[in-house]
Amino acid sequence: MTIRNLTTFPQPVLKQKAQTVEVFDEDLKRLIDDMIETMREAPGVGLAAPQIGVPKRVIVIEFGHEDDDSIPKQLFVMVNPEIVDSSGEQVSGIEGCLSVPGFVGEVDRARVVTVTGQNAQGKKIRVRAEGWLARIFQHEIDHINGVLYTDRAEEIWQPEQEETDSI
Numbered sequence: 677m678t679i680r681n682l683t684t685f686p687q688p689v690l691k692q693k694a695q696t697v698e699v700f701d702e703d704l705k706r707l708i709d710d711m712i713e714t715m716r717e718a719p720g721v722g723l724a725a726p727q728i729g730v731p732k733r734v735i736v737i738e739f740g741h742e743d744d745d746s747i748p749k750q751l752f753v754m755v756n757p758e759i760v761d762s763s764g765e766q767v768s769g770i771e772g773c774l775s776v777p778g779f780v781g782e783v784d785r786a787r788v789v790t791v792t793g794q795n796a797q798g799k800k801i802r803v804r805a806e807g808w809l810a811r812i813f814q815h816e817i818d819h820i821n822g823v824l825y826t827d828r829a830e831e832i833w834q835p836e837q838e839e840t841d842s843i
């Protein structure tokens with residue numbers, strides 16, 4: 677596994693629509709392993725392939741419980757993810773992004789989403805996510821569509837202390 681360099685705004689890859697993955701081979705596995713390693717090192721709770729300069733529809737998320745460190749973290753790897761259902765209710769929350777270091781902003785997101793996609797072997801998977809996990813999925817899927825949270829937030833600012841995990 678290799679820790680890759682993070683791409684940051686305004687590098688053009690972050691504003692591109694990433695390509696669908698059609699080949700599930702060793703190169704894809706290597707990309708996913710590198711993304712997990714890079715996300716952990718950053719540290720962040722999610723990473724999309726364009727954030728390491730690769731314009732492909734691949735995301736990784738590692739999510740721990742907000743209030744309880746004793747609950748093991750859960751790792752999600754999703755290739756070609758798509759939101760197929762979201763609850764009408766929008767909730768506002770603070771987001772920071774590894775590609776926009778030093779800033780945070782308030783963004784409205786659906787509280788519940790259902791995401792479908794494929795795993796590293798190309799098998800279909802479906803995840804129903806709520807709350808913070810739903811927010812991370814929406815943020816990462818925005819990344820592969822060339823959208824940054826700064827495009828959605830009315831205001832971004834530089835917090836004096838780190839307010840939130842970066843995604």
Ligand code: ZN
Nearest residue numbers: 773774775843
């Ligand atoms: Zn981000």
